[in-house]
Each structure stands twice: as C-alpha cells, then as structure tokens.
Amino acid sequence: MTPEHAAAISRSAIHYLGDAFTECPVTVRRARQRGLSGWSYHVASRGGVLGDVAAGTITAALGMLSPELVGDAWEYARRLLPPLEVAAQRAAECCRWGSEQLDRFPGVGRLVALSGELVASADGTGMPLFAAWRAHPSPDVTPGARAAVQLNLLREHRRGAYLIAVRASGLTPVEALVAGPDGEAAAASCGWAGPYPDPGPLIRRRMWLEAVTDRLAGQPFAALRPAERAELVDLLDEAAAAHFDTPATP
Numbered sequence: 001m002t003p004e005h006a007a008a009i010s011r012s013a014i015h016y017l018g019d020a021f022t023e024c025p026v027t028v029r030r031a032r033q034r035g036l037s038g039w040s041y042h043v044a045s046r047g048g049v050l051g052d053v054a055a056g057t058i059t060a061a062l063g064m065l066s067p068e069l070v071g072d073a074w075e076y077a078r079r080l081l082p083p084l085e086v087a088a089q090r091a092a093e094c095c096r097w098g099s100e101q102l103d104r105f106p107g108v109g110r111l112v113a114l115s116g117e118l119v120a121s122a123d124g125t126g127m128p129l130f131a132a133w134r135a136h137p138s139p140d141v142t143p144g145a146r147a148a149v150q151l152n153l154l155r156e157h158r159r160g161a162y163l164i165a166v167r168a169s170g171l172t173p174v175e176a177l178v179a180g181p182d183g184e185a186a187a188a189s190c191g192w193a194g195p196y197p198d199p200g201p202l203i204r205r206r207m208w209l210e211a212v213t214d215r216l217a218g219q220p221f222a223a224l225r226p227a228e229r230a231e232l233v234d235l236l237d238e239a240a241a242a243h244f245d246t247p248a249t250p
Contacts, residue, residue, distance in 0.1 A: 003221035006229040008214040013236035018155025021097035035080045044077030048087035049132040063163035069191025091138045098148025107235045108143045114232040115150040121223035127160030161216035169209040179206035
C-alpha cells in the first residue's frame with residue numbers, strides 16, 4: 001500500500017473521526033452556553049489557535065468559506081471571548097470526547113502509536129492551522145484523548161492539503177466546491193451566494209486537485225512501513241464503524 005493510496009482510502013474515516021467531537025451534543029451545548037453556535041463556534045474554535053488576528057487572516061487560513069461568513073462569525077465570537085480561549089475549549093472537548101468514546105476501542109493503543117507517527121512526520125508547510133494546532137498543548141491524559149487529538153490533526157492536515165491543491169489547480173474556492181460531489185449545495189453551505197459557475201468545464205481540474213490532495217496528504221504515511229499503513233487503515237475503518245453513540249457525560 002503506497003502512502004498516497006493509504007491517504008485516499010482513509011479519507012472518510014479520518015474525516016468522521018477527526019470531526020466527530022465537534023458534533024457531539026455535549027460540545028454543542030457547552031459552546032452555546034458560552035454564546036457560540038453554528039459558524040461562530042466553528043470559525044472561532046478552529047481559527048482561534050492563531051490568536052486575536054484580523055478576520056482576513058482567518059479567512060485565508062480556513063480557505064473554503066466565504067469572507068462574509070468568516071468575518072461575521074469571527075467578529076461575533078471575538079466580542080464574546082478571546083480566540084485562544086475558544087481554541088482551548090475546542091481542545092478540551094476533543095480530549096473529552098476521545099476519553100469517553102475511544103478509550104473503549106480495542107485497538108486504541110496501536111491507533112495512538114501509528115497516528116502519532118503520521119502527525120510527528122507531517123510537513124506543515126503552507127498549512128498554518130495544522131502547524132498551530134500541532135504546537136498547541138492539549139490535556140490528552142488518556143489513550144482515547146491522544147487518539148482524538150491526533151485524528152483531528154490528521155483531519156486538519158488533509159484540509160490544508162486540499163486548500164493547497166485548490167490553489168494549485170487554478171480554481172477558486174467556490175469553483176472547487178461547485179465542481180465537487182455536492183455541487184451548489186456545498187458552495188451555499190460554505191456561505192457563497194449564487195449565481196454559481198457551470199461545473200462542467202471545471203470537472204477535470206477538480207479531479208486533478210483531488211489527486212494532488214491525496215499526494216500531499218499521503219506524505220505523512222511514508223513514515224510507516226507498508227504493513228503498518230494497512231494496519232492503520234484497518235484501525236481507522238474499525239473505529240469509524242464502531243458508531244460511538246453512547247450518551248456522553250454532561
């Protein structure tokens with residue numbers, strides 16, 4: 001199994017496991033208790049690790065969201081809480097979810113070891129959010145918490161790889177979204193208003209950028225031997241299929 005192949009076939013599992021804590025009812029409730037919900041929490045919690053910077057900086061780092069959406073969400077959140085405090089809350093919720101859900105996963109030890117190799121070896125060039133989150137201290141006191149943090153970092157790394165590929169393809173963010181599987185719905189959900197471009201002429205470049213994303217996201221997998229890559233892919237699939245639906249503690 002090549003690094004690029006491992007990145008491609010683990011994409012869905014990393015997407016699910018890396019983001020699962022953000023959709024946990026406990027995470028959502030606690031964010032709302034602090035006055036944040038929806039995009040204000042997403043933008044401030046992901047981007048807050050960069051500190052109290054201008055909205056334009058966060059727009060550039062997130063990449064695929066419309067400047068208007070990011071600007072409104074960021075400024076709203078900044079009026080309520082310091083960005084670094086929101087980022088720290090995100091890290092704590094990630095660890096909480098990991099402890100509650102992944103500690104009971106039978107392969108958590110190997111998942112921590114193998115995903116940790118990827119995170120440590122990943123090149124963060126051109127990926128400011130990944131680099132900042134990798135340097136951010138996390139209270140990962142249990143194996144499940146460590147796994148959750150590392151999976152969220154791999155999710156952020158792929159996001160960064162995708163954004164680099166979008167820029168290299170010559171597509172704008174809205175063009176890349178419209179040419180993707182969810183079409184105009186994806187663009188609208190990211191805050192882009194119509195009318196939207198015709199996706200037909202964009203499909204070939206969209207396919208190219210997906211291949212480049214897999215190549216960039218595959219770089220960390222080169223730190224593992226082929227058998228270890230296959231093992232990690234299997235562990236990710238097993239963890240993602242476990243359906244972590246046991247109610248979390250308040």
